[in-house]
Amino acid sequence: MRGDITATFRPADRLSAVGVSEILAIGARASALKAAGRDIIILGAGEPDFDTPAHIVAAAARAMQAGETRDTPLPGTPALKAAISRKFRRENGVDYAASEIIACTGARQIIFNALMATQNPGDEVIIPTPYWVTYADIVRLLGGVPVLVPCPGRAGLQAQPRAAARGHHPRTRWLMLNSPSNPSGAAYGADQMRPLLDVLLDAPDIWLMVDDIHEHIVYDGFRPVTAVALEPRLKDRTLTINGVSRAYAMTGWRLGYAGGPEPLIKAMTVIQSQSTSAPSSISQAATVAALDGPQDFLVERAEVFRTRRDLVVGRLDTVPGLSCRTPEGAFYAFAACDGLIAAITPEGTRIEDDRAF
Numbered sequence: 001m002r003g004d005i006t007a008t009f010r011p012a013d014r015l016s017a018v019g020v021s022e023i024l025a026i027g028a029r030a031s032a033l034k035a036a037g038r039d040i041i042i043l044g045a046g047e048p049d050f051d052t053p054a055h056i057v058a059a060a061a062r063a064m065q066a067g068e069t070r071d072t073p074l075p076g077t078p079a080l081k082a083a084i085s086r087k088f089r090r091e092n093g094v095d096y097a098a099s100e101i102i103a104c105t106g107a108r109q110i111i112f113n114a115l116m117a118t119q120n121p122g123d124e125v126i127i128p129t130p131y132w133v134t135y136a137d138i139v140r141l142l143g144g145v146p147v148l149v150p151c152p153g154r155a156g157l158q159a160q161p162r163a164a165a166r167g168h169h170p171r172t173r174w175l176m177l178n179s180p181s182n183p184s185g186a187a188y189g190a191d192q193m194r195p196l197l198d199v200l201l202d203a204p205d206i207w208l209m210v211d212d213i214h215e216h217i218v219y220d221g222f223r224p225v226t227a228v229a230l231e232p233r234l235k236d237r238t239l240t241i242n243g244v245s246r247a248y249a250m251t252g253w254r255l256g257y258a259g260g261p262e263p264l265i266k267a268m269t270v271i272q273s274q275s276t277s278a279p280s281s282i283s284q285a286a287t288v289a290a291l292d293g294p295q296d297f298l299v300e301r302a303e304v305f306r307t308r309r310d311l312v313v314g315r316l317d318t319v320p321g322l323s324c325r326t327p328e329g330a331f332y333a334f335a336a337c338d339g340l341i342a343a344i345t346p347e348g349t350r351i352e353d354d355r356a357f
């Protein structure tokens with residue numbers, strides 16, 4: 001008789017450190033309600049609803065027809081690295097040589113590779129909160145400890161330098177900075193970022209992981225800035241992460257990239273060589289077209305997101321007990337529900353916390 005799989009399947013211990021992503025769980029619950037006939041708009045996961053622009057799709061088709069369907073150099077084709085280098089110079093005012101650039105299967109893999117390459121069990125990573133849940137989950141999955149630094153609403157949901165400094169322990173490896181942020185939409189202009197970078201200048205053992213993936217989705221003239229442009233002295237311990245999923249509506253193409261110090265990029269490349277290898281050759285060709293091609297639609301799309309932001313934030317603010325800060329960027333609305341904690345629902349249940357709400 002065959003063995004009972006439930007008796008023999010043994011998940012690795014590391015899995016107990018993370019659950020299924022809460023965002024996926026929310027999506028699954030919403031989908032189930034929708035399937036049961038309820039009128040539901042699913043707002044769990046965030047991704048642009050636009051199509052990938054036609055010139056990017058055409059470049060991918062041309063690459064396939066030209067036979068660019070084989071494995072590529074691991075950290076990315078020379079053409080892609082050159083396009084990424086031009087992008088960093090043109091848009092961010094930062095110079096990264098080809099040896100300081102890596103392309104991965106999505107920005108998520110950049111983060112995974114970087115932590116896998118640098119974090120030992122028990123090492124700590126400072127994460128300003130609210131944060132994209134994946135940051136802490138990857139840290140935990142690799143045996144590390146996320147140190148969550150609260151960013152108060154009155155401070156614009158931005159990390160406060162003194163609080164960040166308090167999160168610094170002997171085993172701290174990284175500080176993560178995401179601007180504009182998932183899930184709050186809060187973004188750091190030069191004035192807000194400067195004091196944080198000063199804290200890092202005084203803490204030479206902490207490296208900085210900057211996630212700029214939402215930089216093109218900003219509103220009301222907000223000017224995003226990346227850390228290395230503002231403080232070049234941090235360049236040799238900063239990983240500047242970006243990708244095409246958000247700006248170019250290319251979530252399914254799975255292409256993220258980063259610029260960083262050569263030893264780190266080399267170490268990340270080793271990790272990648274033992275997992276996914278190079279990202280898709282076709283997505284790499286498409287990304288060259290995205291980064292080198294016309295950029296004017298980015299502003300038009302951001303304007304569409306702005307009208308939605310104004311609608312959603314305005315409506316949330318009219319709900320008694322809810323309040324929503326107007327985000328500077330990204331496509332999230334992060335409402336505070338503290339006005340409803342301890343309230344009693346029409347069914348007579350007390351709302352104990354934000355999760356219950």
Ligand SMILES: Cc1ncc(COP(=O)(O)O)c(C=O)c1O
Binds near residue numbers: 105109213243251255
């Ligand atoms: C802040 C942030 N960074 C990175 C990612 C992942 O990007 P990619 O789709 O390139 O893996 C996400 C996706 O939700 C995100 O919210």
